[in-house]
Amino acid sequence: MGLAVGGVGGWLVQALPDISSNLIAAAIGGVLVWLSTNARRRLGLVRARRFWRALGGRHPLIVLGAHDLGQQRRWARAGVVGMGDIGALVEIEAQLRKLGFAGRIAESRQLSPRELSSDLVLIGGPVANAVARTMLENLTGVISYGFAEDRDHEAAVVHDVRTGRVFAPQYDESGYPVSDHALIIRTRNPLAPDTSEIVIVAGCWEHGTAAAAEKLGDRKFLRTMKKMEHFEVLLETTVVNGAHYNAKIVETRRIPAG
Structure with a gap:
């Protein structure tokens, strides 16, 4: 029995350097993983802060539109906001707050002329958001994408002014969308004489x-756009049971300064 114990003790004495080395290596590996993860997170925050810095520092108005459904919706005379638009509002507000910025929330039909010339983040396209409609009309000749009416589905399609191409959502047999297209536009506020900017997510x-809206907080997207001050981006996303997945960039275009 003594020999057995001695044998185990001797084995432990011999194995102790290897065990210590493995523990040290594991600890170093854990620290390196933590440092790498933390560095990537900090870099992502730096890029996000760089994207929002100018607008965020000036406390932009986050402008939400509302569909006017007329007298048939007497319980919602002020209009109806889609869940996707509300989700976009929550996402953008969370991004700003995480970076130490703050935005004020307003409804598109309540903005004063002075507010129209300020820094704006516009949620929704020209059908629902009256301010987005005004801005897109005043950006004619500046941007190369816009929205056109899709009468068959009482919705909109993205129109490429340069090529004439149309990017339309796809629908299932019941007429429900199974894919969608969207624009992200960042440019100078066309109604402002100074440095005010607008961001449109529609x-x-x-x-x-x-x-x-979620793409604005995506690390890869921010890395791609870091050298573009003003730009327009065409996105496509899959829709399953009312939720969007796998949003991908179809094309990005720089908006020239001017």
């Missing part, structure tokens, strides 16, 4: 709007 349907 889908043909609300699914695209929500996907576009």
Whole structure:
């Protein structure tokens, strides 16, 4: 029995350097993983802060639109906001708050002329958001994407002014969208004489709007756009059971300064 114990003790004495080395290596590996993860997170925050810095520092208005459904919706005379648009609002507000910025929330039909010339983050396209409609009209000749009416589905499609191509949502047999397109536009506020800017996140349907808002916080997207001050981006997203997935960039275009 003594020999057995001695044998185990001797084995432990011999194995102790290897065990210590493995523990040290594991600890070093854990620290390196933590440092790498933390560095990537900090870099992501730096890029996000760089994107929002100018607007965020000036406390932009986050402008939400509302569909006017007329007298048939007497319980919602002020209009109805889609869940995707609300999700986009929550996402953008959370991004700003995480970076130490703050935005004020307003409804598109309540803005004063002075507020129209300020820094704006516009949620939703021209159908629901009156301010987005005004801005897109005043950006004619500046941006190369816009929205056109899709009468068959009482919705919108993205129109490429340069090529004439149309990017339309796809629908299932019941007419429900199974894919959506959206635009992200950042440019100078066309109604402002100074340095005010606007960011538009707008889908043909609300699914695209929500996907576009989430893309603003995506690390890979921010890395791609870091050298563009003003730009327009076309996105496509899959829609399953009312939720959007796998939003991908179809094309990015720089908006020239001017």
